[in-house]
Amino acid sequence: MNFRMTVLLFAPDLTPKIRAESGIEALSRELEARGANTLLCEFSALHKKADTAYFRAVTAVICGDNETGGLPALAELKLPTYIYGGRIAKLAGAEGAEPRPLPSSAEAAADEILRGARAHLERVTPPFFKALVSYRKSGSDSWHCPGHAGGEAFTKTAVGAAFGEFFGENMLRTDVCNAVEELGQLLEHSGPVKAAEENTARVFGADHAFFVTNGTSTSNKIVWHSQVGPDDIVVVDRNCHKSNLHAIMMTGAIPVFLAPSRNHYGIIGPIPRREFHIESILAKIAANPLISGKKRRPRLLTLTQSTYDGVLYNAETIKSMLDGRIEAFHFDEAWLPHAPFHPLYQDMHAIARGGPPTKASMVYATQSTHKTLAGLSQASQILVRESEAKKLNRHVFNEAYLMHTSTSPFYPLIASCDVAAAMMDGPAGHALVEEAIQEALAFRREMRGLARGRARTGDWWFDVWGPAADSAEREAWQLRPNEAWHGFSGITEGFTMHDPTKVTVLTPGLQVDGGFEDRGIPAALVAKYLAENGVIVEKYGLYSMFVMFTIGVARARWQQLLQRLERFKADYDANQPVDAVMPKFAAAHPAYRGLGLRELAQRIHDAYRSSDIGRMTTETYVSEIVPAMKPSQAFAKTAHEEIERVPLDEIVGRVSAVLLTPYPPGIPLLVPGERFNAAIVKYLKFARAFSSRYPGFETDIHGLAVETVNGVRNYFVDCVKE
Numbered sequence: 001m002n003f004r005m006t007v008l009l010f011a012p013d014l015t016p017k018i019r020a021e022s023g024i025e026a027l028s029r030e031l032e033a034r035g036a037n038t039l040l041c042e043f044s045a046l047h048k049k050a051d052t053a054y055f056r057a058v059t060a061v062i063c064g065d066n067e068t069g070g071l072p073a074l075a076e077l078k079l080p081t082y083i084y085g086g087r088i089a090k091l092a093g094a095e096g097a098e099p100r101p102l103p104s105s106a107e108a109a110a111d112e113i114l115r116g117a118r119a120h121l122e123r124v125t126p127p128f129f130k131a132l133v134s135y136r137k138s139g140s141d142s143w144h145c146p147g148h149a150g151g152e153a154f155t156k157t158a159v160g161a162a163f164g165e166f167f168g169e170n171m172l173r174t175d176v177c178n179a180v181e182e183l184g185q186l187l188e189h190s191g192p193v194k195a196a197e198e199n200t201a202r203v204f205g206a207d208h209a210f211f212v213t214n215g216t217s218t219s220n221k222i223v224w225h226s227q228v229g230p231d232d233i234v235v236v237d238r239n240c241h242k243s244n245l246h247a248i249m250m251t252g253a254i255p256v257f258l259a260p261s262r263n264h265y266g267i268i269g270p271i272p273r274r275e276f277h278i279e280s281i282l283a284k285i286a287a288n289p290l291i292s293g294k295k296r297r298p299r300l301l302t303l304t305q306s307t308y309d310g311v312l313y314n315a316e317t318i319k320s321m322l323d324g325r326i327e328a329f330h331f332d333e334a335w336l337p338h339a340p341f342h343p344l345y346q347d348m349h350a351i352a353r354g355g356p357p358t359k360a361s362m363v364y365a366t367q368s369t370h371k372t373l374a375g376l377s378q379a380s381q382i383l384v385r386e387s388e389a390k391k392l393n394r395h396v397f398n399e400a401y402l403m404h405t406s407t408s409p410f411y412p413l414i415a416s417c418d419v420a421a422a423m424m425d426g427p428a429g430h431a432l433v434e435e436a437i438q439e440a441l442a443f444r445r446e447m448r449g450l451a452r453g454r455a456r457t458g459d460w461w462f463d464v465w466g467p468a469a470d471s472a473e474r475e476a477w478q479l480r481p482n483e484a485w486h487g488f489s490g491i492t493e494g495f496t497m498h499d500p501t502k503v504t505v506l507t508p509g510l511q512v513d514g515g516f517e518d519r520g521i522p523a524a525l526v527a528k529y530l531a532e533n534g535v536i537v538e539k540y541g542l543y544s545m546f547v548m549f550t551i552g553v554a555r556a557r558w559q560q561l562l563q564r565l566e567r568f569k570a571d572y573d574a575n576q577p578v579d580a581v582m583p584k585f586a587a588a589h590p591a592y593r594g595l596g597l598r599e600l601a602q603r604i605h606d607a608y609r610s611s612d613i614g615r616m617t618t619e620t621y622v623s624e625i626v627p628a629m630k631p632s633q634a635f636a637k638t639a640h641e642e643i644e645r646v647p648l649d650e651i652v653g654r655v656s657a658v659l660l661t662p663y664p665p666g667i668p669l670l671v672p673g674e675r676f677n678a679a680i681v682k683y684l685k686f687a688r689a690f691s692s693r694y695p696g697f698e699t700d701i702h703g704l705a706v707e708t709v710n711g712v713r714n715y716f717v718d719c720v721k722e
Helices: 016-020 024-033 043-047 052-057 074-076 107-126 129-140 152-156 158-167 169-173 189-206 216-227 242-251 280-288 315-322 394-404 411-423 427-455 521-531 555-573 585-588 597-610 613-622 631-639 680-695
Strands: 006-011 038-044 056-064 081-084 209-213 233-237 252-257 299-304 311-313 330-331 362-367 379-385 463-466 497-498 504-506 545-547 643-647 659-662 701-702 704-709 711-720
Touching: 006 016, 006 024, 006 107, 016 024, 016 585, 024 038, 024 056, 024 107, 038 043, 052 056, 052 427, 056 107, 081 107, 129 189, 129 411, 152 158, 158 169, 189 209, 189 379, 209 216, 209 394, 209 411, 216 242, 216 330, 216 362, 216 394, 233 242, 242 362, 242 631, 252 280, 252 521, 280 315, 299 315, 311 315, 311 545, 315 330, 315 701, 330 545, 379 411, 394 704, 411 427, 427 463, 427 504, 521 545, 521 555, 521 585, 521 597, 597 613, 613 680, 659 704, 680 711
Parallel strands: 006 038, 006 056, 056 081, 233 252, 233 299, 299 330, 330 362
Antiparallel strands: 209 379, 311 497, 362 379, 463 504, 504 545, 643 711, 659 701, 704 711
16 A cells, blocks of 8 residues: 555654764664655653554654553554664563564665555555545456446546546545445445444444444434334434434334434524433323323433533433333444543443443444544445344345445445544543543633733633633543533433533633623624634534534644634724625625624624524424324425415424424424424514514524515425325
8 A cells, every 4th residue: 555654763862962862863864765654753752642643653663772662552552663873671561572673774774664564554444444545556457337447438528537637546446336346245244244334333332233334324323123013113313313214204104203402502402311211201102192002112212412512411220210211222323433432422322332332222323434533525324233132134224225325335334434433442432532632622722811811901802601610630521510600401311411522612702601791792603704714613502603623633723723713802902894804795795894893793793682582492492292193204295295385373283294403503393293383483584584684684484484475485384284
């Protein structure tokens, strides 16, 4: 495999005299001349825990005498290690892997080092990626789809050539058809694909792993269709991702919902522990008018783990409470694939590496490896842990898998699933997650330090949501009852925690109890300003913005975010014209030209405050919902055109035929088959009025139809015909 390999070179110190005497300088030049990167380190680093910078290395060389012995960092890395021009004490903890002496000639030493490096890389390259690289090198002549034929089609026009040059030959040559037998079959889980999935299961501590190339939305539907049929009872997190609600509509299941708490920032909190008691679930089943056969055991529990904002449940507690009472547990861990690799998250994820199985209930975890790990977009996986009493029926499962998986998967995407897991294997996984945690903590400390410093002079700054002590200790991130910072009710000690890598930045103007301050800066304005300055936040709410610290985030990135926030503050304080600091936004919305940034922020804030939008939003999401028919039945009315478009002012009591979802936050208000209540309609009317006054800041509500007639915007929702 040809890539610019990194070699670690250690010397007693890196002063010019020692660099020359140890031979490290000459050896570095020889390796660089052969296309390698060299990372020069002092011996003191040999006794420290392996740094993430080391995990790119493929071999290590100790230059000069080292009599101190004990190389925990190298022993942990398990790299081929050499001695060049010196002696070394016996390696403590190196599992018998003694360093090998190198020839005295720098040229010969470089050759031997790179031979060892290539052999090591061959050993650690995961199965599917290795097979894909081998296929690429073979130069096979392709007569199958895709029609670009390894990129040849793109060379025939100017725009095609630009596309091909942009993405590169390796990607195009490995975008191949499932007819390439030596790569195995994703749909059959055979060959190198099978080996890669088995390796992923080992890395994550699961009994089975399955790659999914259509995102975790598809992974969720695969799990549902393998477990759930018409009229089955399912227990579902009310604020789950819409793909799980789509699965309810597709399978014909009857949901009973578990209701999460919520604070006035609009942040979704945990479902109280009492909701998971079987008595509470049975009471919900008994009260549901759509369920017959009330004593049937629920087929599936689907839980969001973690929430968008980083709230986690003690999965082991939930499994012990409901093991055998529900057929299978499904933890939607789209935002949590990093958790198995760090003790901070112990018990707070679905499948613990080396942990005991459940007694009776199967456990599924669906994970977006592209969200917090290193998969390409849409890279996802399904992990399965069998119970003591039940094993996975692979035939039934794969029928559901085939239903949702493309017969033309993107092979580089499969390779990214393979590599994303391999990167987390061994000590690298812990080190990568630890670094993400530490960078998130550093950002939090910097933000709070700036806030404290400015508060002393009466100035303002942003805040970050989370516990006051930004410590790496697990206890600091536990949610506890009656703590003011989180604003959630129904908290049970030890049941939930906050993931420090999920960082919510708070803008001034709204308090956690729902009270408004005199001055405010709505997050939508800050987010749009940042976007024009090259920083895109993951999502934003009324007065909050979400930024995510993954294994790919480095200090320079969050420092750039800080700089952009500083720039916003300066422009806000100076009340710079919107068209000067946000020219693209002002061009799209000329009504704001000439208006100062601070003036615009205050106008939006006053509109929010006059409607008490924080409390209104909370009341909307916790309002009582009445089911009138199964979601699948209501959605089928759409296909049969047994629906009518009802004006917003006439919609109370009507049955929705659509999934009604405001963005942000992307959490459905209504599922098909449920009735509109007064709280939901009040919120929709506010959205209508606000959108007309402040174009560009409107809430995008999927399912709310907007039709403009004679310049007047009219709002409707498709409802079941009465």
